[in-house]
Amino acid sequence: MPKIFHLSKAGARLLYKVRHHKGHGIHSPFVFNFITKVIEEKTQYHAYDDVRNYLSHFPDLSFRENKTHRLLLKIVNYFNIKKIVELGGGTGINTLYMTVTASDIECLSVELSPLKFSKAQMLYNEWNRNILQSNEPFPPINEKKDCIFVDLKNYKVSHNEMVTYLMSLTHKDSVIIIDGIRTNRKLQTLWKMLVQQDDTVVSLDLFHLGILFFDKKYYKRNYKLSF
Template sequence: MLAFLKRKRTAKGFGVHSPFAFSFITKVINEKLPYNAYFDIHNHLTKNNIGPKEISEIHYLSFRLVNFFHPKNILEIGSGKGINTLFLIAPSNKITCVSIETDFDKIAVAQKLQYHKKNQTEIKNAIPNCTFDAIFCNLDYKVQKSVDLVKLLIEHSHNQTFWLIMNIDKNKATKAIWRKIKIDERTRLSFDKKHFGIVILNSEYQKLNYLI
């Protein structure tokens, strides 16, 4: 109950003293503006026989995060049919996105959806050996059990990288991963929205976790 009340309060920015965190919660996480890119993607998906029910708030949030932080190269772990990829690259034609997916049926759909953006997207079955400005990780994706996901994410990040971690409350395993992420000293700011979490690595920030 205490967690619920705190989440309800800070979800609107109340009690958040950091100017950055307040602005980020109210103007990015909770923003509801109807960007033109949303309609363009909706129309594109409809032409490819994908209905509006497959578009979720996570897709819109992904767009807003990229639009706010301006990452140039993005890593997407568990990209599925590639719908979210379209939202990730929509803010700028200079963005490149490496998507990790191993399901051949989903890859086939993604390749069709992204054909007109193939200069910005690449689907792989393994993460390349480099760092990224942003990482979008779906915990529904079956990462090998032997892999330390937190270590993996850190290895492919730099000080200005941010993460969006999806399905953090799916089961005990995903909840444990999210707890490990939150307590790691290298993750400076975390925003816990119950079903997903946002992490900012910038070491200039005091370590804080917000329930929103």
């Protein structure tokens, strides 16, 4: 990758650190509360330990908890999410964080790599949650979902088809979380496509992570946040 791209990326990250830190300058009560009570919230939930302790039984699985893991857990908990679709489930670690907060959460995890699919399957076996797996790029789903999480590192499909598929799964209270929106220029373009959809109302750009909301009672706006 050219050095000039690294420089521009570093400059953009510095700019994001200056803007909308800890909710400063945010006039939307919904977005302000989401920033202060979810993104910036520092409570050490017991559920973090539940996941860590469970993963300690899988020493061959590479794992290091990060802020994205914690954010996924907090989002599911904050919105009392029950029905999840995960596109790019990888080895299943993100799935654990999204399903740990309640026993009645249902998650469909899509993973296209046979090796990662198999590793995730082993991880889910003793995890007392309703997790279904699929290796289809766009498995047929006949109901709307509360949360859709996309890990772009593990989910490489047609961008146009992905946008159409994601929009078909949402209701007004859904949240879509996209990890890896600045991995490369093509994925930046994908993120812009999602932000510009008519159904998308509020979009939060956390630099590498993007979050979308769809309730028409809010004003359409894109926020760039420090994370």
